Amino acid sequence: MAKKVKFLQGNEAVCEGALYAGCTFYAGYPITPSTEVAEVLAARLPKIGGRFIQMEDELAAMAATLGGSIAGKKSLTATSGPGMSLKMENLGYGYLTEVPCVIVNVMRGGPSTGLPTGPGQSDVMQARWGTHGDHPCIALTPSTVQEQLNETVRAFNLAEKYRMPVILLTDEIIGHMREAVEIPEPGDLPVIDRKRPTCDPKDYLPYKPEADGVAPMADFGSGYRYHITGLNHLPDGFPSNDGKLAQADEIRQQKKVDDNYDEIVVVDEMMCDDAEILIFAFGSTARSAKEAVQMARAEGIKVGLLRPLTIWPFPDKHLAKYAGKVKRVIVPEMNLGQTALEVERVMKGQPAVEGIFQIDSEPINPVTILNKIKGGK
Amino acid sequence: MAKAEKIEIYANLCKGCEICVELCPVDALEMKDFKAAVKDLDKCIACMQCELRCPDFAIEVYKK
Amino acid sequence: MAYDYSKYLRAGKIPHIWCPGCGYGIIMKSMIRAIDGLGWDKNEVVMTSGIGCASRLPGYIDANTLHTTHGRSLAFATGVKVANPKLKVIAMGGDGDMTAIGGNHFIHACRRNIDITCFVFNNYIYGMTGGQYSPTTPKGSRATTAPYGNSDNQFDIAQLAMGAGATFVARTTTYHAVPMEKLMKQALEHKGFSVVEIIAGCPTGYGRKNKLASPAGMIEWQKDHSVAIAQWEKMSDEEKAGKFPIGVLHEVNKPEYVEAYDANVGLS
Ligand SMILES: Cc1ncc(C[n+]2csc(CCOP(=O)(O)OP(=O)(O)O)c2C)c(N)n1
Ligand code: SF4
Ligand code: SF4
Ligand code: SF4
Numbered sequence: 001m002a003k004k005v006k007f008l009q010g011n012e013a014v015c016e017g018a019l020y021a022g023c024t025f026y027a028g029y030p031i032t033p034s035t036e037v038a039e040v041l042a043a044r045l046p047k048i049g050g051r052f053i054q055m056e057d058e059l060a061a062m063a064a065t066l067g068g069s070i071a072g073k074k075s076l077t078a079t080s081g082p083g084m085s086l087k088m089e090n091l092g093y094g095y096l097t098e099v100p101c102v103i104v105n106v107m108r109g110g111p112s113t114g115l116p117t118g119p120g121q122s123d124v125m126q127a128r129w130g131t132h133g134d135h136p137c138i139a140l141t142p143s144t145v146q147e148q149l150n151e152t153v154r155a156f157n158l159a160e161k162y163r164m165p166v167i168l169l170t171d172e173i174i175g176h177m178r179e180a181v182e183i184p185e186p187g188d189l190p191v192i193d194r195k196r197p198t199c200d201p202k203d204y205l206p207y208k209p210e211a212d213g214v215a216p217m218a219d220f221g222s223g224y225r226y227h228i229t230g231l232n233h234l235p236d237g238f239p240s241n242d243g244k245l246a247q248a249d250e251i252r253q254q255k256k257v258d259d260n261y262d263e264i265v266v267v268d269e270m271m272c273d274d275a276e277i278l279i280f281a282f283g284s285t286a287r288s289a290k291e292a293v294q295m296a297r298a299e300g301i302k303v304g305l306l307r308p309l310t311i312w313p314f315p316d317k318h319l320a321k322y323a324g325k326v327k328r329v330i331v332p333e334m335n336l337g338q339t340a341l342e343v344e345r346v347m348k349g350q351p352a353v354e355g356i357f358q359i360d361s362e363p364i365n366p367v368t369i370l371n372k373i374k375g376g377k
Numbered sequence: 378m379a380k381a382e383k384i385e386i387y388a389n390l391c392k393g394c395e396i397c398v399e400l401c402p403v404d405a406l407e408m409k410d411f412k413a414a415v416k417d418l419d420k421c422i423a424c425m426q427c428e429l430r431c432p433d434f435a436i437e438v439y440k441k
Numbered sequence: 442m443a444y445d446y447s448k449y450l451r452a453g454k455i456p457h458i459w460c461p462g463c464g465y466g467i468i469m470k471s472m473i474r475a476i477d478g479l480g481w482d483k484n485e486v487v488m489t490s491g492i493g494c495a496s497r498l499p500g501y502i503d504a505n506t507l508h509t510t511h512g513r514s515l516a517f518a519t520g521v522k523v524a525n526p527k528l529k530v531i532a533m534g535g536d537g538d539m540t541a542i543g544g545n546h547f548i549h550a551c552r553r554n555i556d557i558t559c560f561v562f563n564n565y566i567y568g569m570t571g572g573q574y575s576p577t578t579p580k581g582s583r584a585t586t587a588p589y590g591n592s593d594n595q596f597d598i599a600q601l602a603m604g605a606g607a608t609f610v611a612r613t614t615t616y617h618a619v620p621m622e623k624l625m626k627q628a629l630e631h632k633g634f635s636v637v638e639i640i641a642g643c644p645t646g647y648g649r650k651n652k653l654a655s656p657a658g659m660i661e662w663q664k665d666h667s668v669a670i671a672q673w674e675k676m677s678d679e680e681k682a683g684k685f686p687i688g689v690l691h692e693v694n695k696p697e698y699v700e701a702y703d704a705n706v707g708l709s
């Protein structure tokens with residue numbers, strides 16, 4: 001049967017993905033270039049029995065998103081640059097308290113108000129380390145409008161499965177571009193719901209992990225009365241000052257992600273098998289990189305593209321296969337070398353990383369990448 | 378005037394803040410070893426203010 | 442029979458962390474009696490708080506409790522309430538929590554008139570961090586960060602709430618343990634955003650610095666400086682100086698946020 005195809009804007013596709021995944025609550029604060037996500041969901045959510053709220057700022061938006069999830073609803077918020085900075089405090093709360101939700105960051109130029117209407121990719125390290133403290137992190141980086149949809153579904157699934165906030169790290173170019181998108185039918189893509197407790201409420205321990213490292217999470221109001229706190233806590237949810245236990249719990253949380261690398265990390269490897277030159281690029285930059293690779297291949301140059309759909313956890317295992325194997329590795333990105341640092345860490349100088357770093361609010365031109373491949377400037 | 382049958386003070390809960398002692402309208406309580414204690418049960422008019430104002434669940438008045 | 446608080450307290454959590462003579466224990470007891478008096482099902486009660494001594498209260502209550510980040514109690518509470526309006530949501534925090542770092546959330550929760558009950562514990566100080574001045578610290582009072590006396594102007598929390606659109610606003614003190622319980626009940630029953638400002642003593646952070654060291658003395662001070670609203674309205678400006686009104690200060694009925702939203706978007 002022919003699939004339903006819609007011509008969608010990237011930000012709209014995020015909304016389609018969220019609704020497909022079962023999102024019924026959105027709390028946000030408008031900011032370019034993410035605002036369409038809020039606008040579309042303000043119209044769509046009530047139609048499926050969900051609710052939308054525009055909060056007073058992004059601190060509140062992140063808080064309300066977590067509150068909605070604690071009340072049992074799959075919750076989403078979307079923002080850009082300055083808004084992402086404001087979300088950081090409560091995003092950290094979401095990690096420590098293990099509350100599933102999805103945060104969309106449509107990256108623009110920065111810091112501060114920066115270049116509000118142009119694209120950027122400078123929030124890669126912020127996504128990983130923006131909030132204080134050690135914590136696990138999952139961030140997904142779609143490159144097409146179709147992936148905006150599919151990766152949003154995946155973001156919700158990962159959030160629900162691992163009981164943690166998940167970031168969709170996209171950018172202005174993909175957020176605002178229009179492409180034909182296949183709308184999945186129910187059942188086409190998996191949809192995962194969080195584990196909820198089935199035990200007697202008096203035996204419920206909200207932070208006692210099961211074999212998979214994840215504890216079932218009860219909705220507030222479902223009869224499991226429990227305590228949630230941003231202080232380090234014991235399996236029963238109540239605060240503890242025991243540093244050793246706090247450390248063990250943080251490590252357990254980190255392991256939820258580390259131990260499931262194979263499931264979480266998705267990478268698209270294009271023409272990498274015989275590649276002598278490897279391009280590492282994500283998001284909209286990967287589109288330019290793909291074109292550059294095709295042009296170079298047409299000229300007989302053995303170049304491949306490694307395109308992570310999961311940027312955090314960093315695709316170490318996938319990338320490490322090429323260390324010592326390829327002669328060159330090139331990292332184009334719309335920042336001054338953030339993922340390049342990670343690539344360098346994994347490649348260990350074999351070979352050294354060559355960057356194409358650009359923060360002029362323009363997409364990186366495929367020709368720029370091609371020139372680099374060909375050894376030009 | 379109402380009277381109290383007994384006044385229970387839980388030493389394990391009492392933090393010795395003296396609120397109950399100082400605010401008792403009839404001076405029925407006192408401090409002993411940094412904890413509240415009953416000085417004169419007969420004086421107590423069972424106004425319940427000590428129980429209501431104890432921040433620590435440490436004093437209970439049982440009315441006659 | 443003495444009142445049995447234990448059915449609303451989590452087993453094994455008392456004694457609480459508050460200092461000897463801290464007014465918060467008095468507030469907690471009034472709050473428990475108010476909720477009990479309404480016969481609310483604990484499974485439906487959600488309590489949120491920010492960070493500070495005040496915000497430790499929900500941890501002691503056998504309900505759905507959410508101890509959040511500094512100032513964000515109402516923002517989390519709003520998410521919970523909008524996502525599941527059947528829940529009875531009570532948000533609380535200190536004067537710093539609600540009117541400094543959380544001031545924006547406070548005024549907007551008032552404006553929306555969302556059906557949340559907000560208890561603000563006003564001890565005129567940042568208690569938890571050791572006694573720095575807050576937006577309600579009286580002018581001239583000492584604080585660790587106001588060694589020469591506080592030069593800031595003060596917020597009147599109740600007036601702030603009224604100005605921002607809260608539909609039920611009351612003030613009480615820890616001297617008034619029983620009236621406090623009644624006001625809390627009224628606030629909890631009110632449909633829409635209700636605020637109760639509760640003046641409480643912080644003997645450790647505020648009292649010591651301001652020669653009000655005795656907890657009982659702080660409670661007496663509350664009695665001496667508070668005036669029932671009916672009487673307040675008859676007083677001259679000179680008589681009002683240095684005093685504050687208590688009781689129900691404002692009560693109106695307006696459409697509640699979630700109900701209005703649902704009606705507007707065709708959800709109800
Ligand atoms: C973002 C942030 N800034 C500062 C603090 C430090 N802090 C913790 S509690 C507090 C003030 C608490 O005062 P108040 O809200 O009046 O509550 P009280 O302790 O007096 O009950 C401060 C400044 C914090 N926890 N988080
Ligand atoms: S009020 Fe309570 S804690 Fe304070 S002295 Fe009396 S019994 Fe002890
Ligand atoms: S009940 Fe009243 S009179 Fe009796 S001890 Fe307590 S405060 Fe004093
Ligand atoms: S510091 Fe003040 S507010 Fe905090 S527990 Fe002690 S007395 Fe109470």
Ligand SMILES: [Mg+2]
Nearest residue numbers: 535536566568
């Ligand atoms: Mg305070």
